[in-house]
Amino acid sequence: MLPRCFFPLLVFTACLPAIAQDNPAPPVVAGFERFAGSDALEPVQAGQLLIGELRCTACHADGNASPLPGPNLQAAGLRLRSQWMLQFIEDPQAVKPGTTMPNLLGQFTAKEKRSIAESIVAFLRSQRRPYQEIKATGAQPVPYRFWERGNPQHGAELYHQSGCVACHAADQNYQPDGGPAAAADDRLAQLLEELDPEELAELGLDDIVSEAFSIPHADLAQKYTSLGLTRFLLDPLSTRPGGRMPDMKLAPVEAADLAAYLIERDDAAGDDGTTAPARSVPTADAQRIADGKKWFRELRCVQCHAADGVTPPTDTGLVTLAALRSAETARCSDSSADRDSAARHRPDYSLNEAQQQAILAALRTAGSPQPEATAAQRVHQELLRQNCYACHRRDSVGGVGRDRRGYFATVDHIDLGDEGRLPPPLTAVGRKLTVPWMSKVLKGQKADVRPHMLARMPVFATEATKTLPALFAAADEASQATSKTVFGDTAQLADAGRQLMDTGCVQCHAFDGQSMPGVMGVDIRGIGQRMHPQWFADFLMNPGKLKPRTRMPTFFQNGESQDKQLLGGDPQRQIAAMWTYLNASGKPRLPEKLETARATNYELIPNKRPVVLRTFMREAGTHAIAVGYPHQVHLAYDALNCRPALLWRGRFLDAQGTWFVRFTPPADPLGSDPVPLPDDFPIISLRSPQKTSATNAQTDTNTAPRFDGYRLDSHGTPTFLSHGHGLRLSERWEPHEQGFRRTLTIEGLTAQTAAQQLALRLHGGPGLTSKTPYAAKDESGLQLRLLDASNLKNQGLAPELQERAGQSQWLLPLAPAASEQASATIVIQYSW
Template structure:
């Protein structure tokens, strides 16, 4: 139900902003990049029109030397007689934009008298139906079973689920009755759903919440047979070589399932394989018309070649009395462009130069628009999965890995990150490394996307530092790298296919053949600088290592050692914990030093950092919400679920006497003392987790930043089984918010003063601070919740010592 409520909030928000998710079909051609960005002035001047020129195939008749404006072209029509229903073809030729709303095919018969139009359609249909071609033979393999006549055996329920999970709904409409699984939304998305339209516009976030319209489906039940649609889904490139519809790596039975879902309303026996019984004379007449009407300029069929070429693009007059989209005359193709589309094309034509050579960056951005890569991927703050589509991007088993684990990764800086060879592999559909994601990286025609790896590298990696430039003489450091991986990497990532079974991250075994050494170095040093809102913590806060026992704490050497170990592959043994963990007792018992474990906990979230102390007092820090979340006494944790159970349930403390810290950020600016204590907004400028450091006693100090204030939060157990907390607060820049900074010491239904420095709530939790802070503190009650707030001066470094007893 939470998911449904979130979807309803999104829908209501979109409707309030004037964007209906169920808008009536528009007869104007639908081009995804133009609809999403061009209509809202979010493309460079001229780009919107150039995109329309490309996708409407204007250069099929109007030649141009510019490669970016080459025509997309229409489907190949070889074998169209097998694929399409005769009645649908007739209706489509008669009124393309009525039969298929949003089609980019023009009406080429609009100027004909009724009788002539009817006879022309009859002849064209006869010619097209004569194009018979057997469907390809699909060979069965162990991974791809092919039952006899598999296209007739699709399962609607399975197809419905596949359609909504593997990525189809990034471009196409969802089923309003389909309920996505439970997905934990990011704090930013929750915040966006709660803002009113005025605030959204004022903050410049309209594009982030604007619903992404769908690429319209035709009436599939009237157009296809189950066999034809199944084979189209298996390999769209065979009929649409331009690649705007990609291949989603479907097995034969999966394609049949999705086809069954899409054709679920088709009456049994209503669609049958087409046969041509037309006369040879009628077919010949249709073939002649196909050439004369210039259909052949966009469609490949029967080895026919175009015989017509119109005025070149750069010579077109935008003020002409008649054109393909304004007052078209007979024999002109007619495009029902709306006013915005007409204006965009006119602007582009007016600025068109014959020998214009766009920069590599512009070529790259334009190609991403053409292939609608922005439907799934964000690059340079543009695009990404639409706000109204995010609920449908799920993880296997609904394991909560945040947006990083379910939303396709950003393309910002991807050429700096990925090596060209690996990027080519990904684009060819052979680079899947995220088994926890249901969404699939599609395959585009190799010819169409061949230039992308080079373009990404030229744009994102102007300075090419080699591996030896970044890590000179690193090979001998591999054993030390193995030790470094023990400090946290293997709790989130497999190594060479081996892992603690609870791990669901990407495998690090081949990472040195995937990413550039410079990116690896920079990412480990400061993950958030390269991947916004990443869940990857920094192990080198402020550029300093927390592990002084390996390579004397030399940060550069330690990062080089990790790279060396991973590059060595199976020449180096797996980390000791992976090799030995199954033979151990999984209960963690702190003895001489604290034990730190990254895990999932109900009260501390999916980024919990649990710290067990020998004094049998333990604490869990929520690194996502950036706050201490829970403390308990007695036994610590059982690590079996974290290490060995894939999609394990959250870890439960083994001890008792649980104590929960106040929710929300530990400190906050309040303009007035009556103001509501804010919620945590991790990943924003207001609250940023920056890792932790460990002292010689093994005690961690958690580091975070709040509106220009650096906070060091040290929690340590005492011999009396109390918890001692030391908050060191230092202003490093001018805070963005005006007001007093407060520390939230204690909350509860009722607070009692034990002595001048101590307050106690109804659960028996006592909190003590120094007398000077206690005197300045204030108690207040809001919505039946009492709070003890302590002001924090920012004139100099401030340290608050807090003692918790329970």
């Protein structure tokens, strides 16, 4: 007979063995799947991980931490397809194998399941909290109905190169191209495959060659609309506040591209038999919504999921984890009827044997005195929870799986070795990085210092990561010493530090955004904001000790300086001098070699003719065409979105980065008075999004703008050509005394133009006002005036000031043509 103290565990885990042992799809918790049974995850720790990630404490509180919240359902009616919700609620594991969502209807009859699921879906369809407004900027355009414009080819590149495949399975049809370093990985993998497991363990390579475990997706084509998936990818933390799906810092257009790829991929895969046949979803009438709300509370969905109009009870009526060890809590209730009711509401997680045993091991320690976890143990547990080990390696645990490394690359395959393409290791990171800097990195606050790396460091939920930087510091016994306590008095060392930069630093690193041609390493100016001085000193003395296989050379071989004259050849004083120079306030002079390189003048100065340069600009994107005019007014045109992006005065551009740097930095205007212009194709549809049919949406997508190149006249002035919405557009920009004169010619107008409700967007932005029927001004001081107003009146064209997409827009509706293939010419004068 079992001891009395184990009886409550059997009560709690009655849901565990009741679940089919042969179920092939237990819930997937990445840290458990990858490390359970290894030294990296002990049984009790494995059970604690499962209890947290499966949200057991949402009902069975343990008092130590807030339970992990489930997906937010306040916008479920906008995000999710009703048919998918219905099937998922009835049988989550069948619809999404590996889901951590339990089956709450397993003890009901088929008829009851259907009725309950239909009611809950009706309630969820009523959850339609509006999406947060997306504000466009010059660097982040938000095209009209951007979620319909996704490019699946670019989405496939994003999915496989930005880091998604660290957690999720790669597409077998997508060939990784990680460059030379990845090719070396492949050759190493072939050698390792020839070793048996015992040999790998003996060499300490068993963890390195292990494959990462993939977190499964649902069938995204069945689950989401294009809008729903795009908005989720753009801001996953608003939907999943627990942070297990982090924010990948996607621009709106990138989110649309990624959504288009994922939906197209799942559509192409077809029905694999894991989902039930489609059936109609009943109308969500008031009674059914009310019934769904009742079931949402009764089945305790509200314990994990937020929904408008329903709040979780203050008392779940269930015992705590600690109380499960007490004999007094052995009975679920006093009557058999109540026991039957409890069984009908018991969640079914489809746990496998290993998961059950891990949870039982953790429950046996719940509530009993335990040694306080060390900082290192807490760090390890947090990295398991957040699945940081999918990308990062710490103390021989984790790292990108062998089968995924080939997808990690640098921009243009710049050969920087593994440290240039793989996420950095976290071993002793608390000794290296300051707590404020680690906090910025986790929060995504402009802390990216590896622009050459295609993989992105995501943003995590604040609640999930607010303690991690301090834990790293405590676990790694980080030195909080200042540069003065490490290096002594450094007041007179800055000039010597500047000289030392030329001994090798300028060949690999940038300084305050300036670099030698072809250099793309980490910018080390102001390094004291992110790095501890002691780590800096130790690293320079022996780089390979702190970063095995680093490409950082040793400048102090055997502890001796290469420059015996400077500062008496004292390595510590020379390192202190470099630290002082790199962290000097103000704008210290660049290293001499860098100054010399920059002295070579690559500034483009338009003299007699305009200068046209294809480049990369923050405001005009990666397909920018910059045009400099001798009149000291200039234009940047975004050829990807077929739009003028920026106007400015004064000096034009520096072409050095465009011409000589393999990893091209954005070309910033050298002049002043920049004026950003609307962020979408000038011709737009005025059809209401709510009234746009699926057919029309498909038509809009098929007629997305395309760039047709540009032509130069005899004076060198370009005319940009594009087409979209079935119309051809050409626009020519000529300088005048106060700014520019823009001539737009629209061809292909037909009698159907009115039905398409097309308009020419003359301008848009905050503070836009119309001074006269044919003139407008925005808050930046830009003034626009339509020329030849009488001709416009004769054509029946009159501009209108409207509020669209959260901002004022000055629109010129295009009138239907009297004959097929007619054209219209509009001239706008810009002054600022």
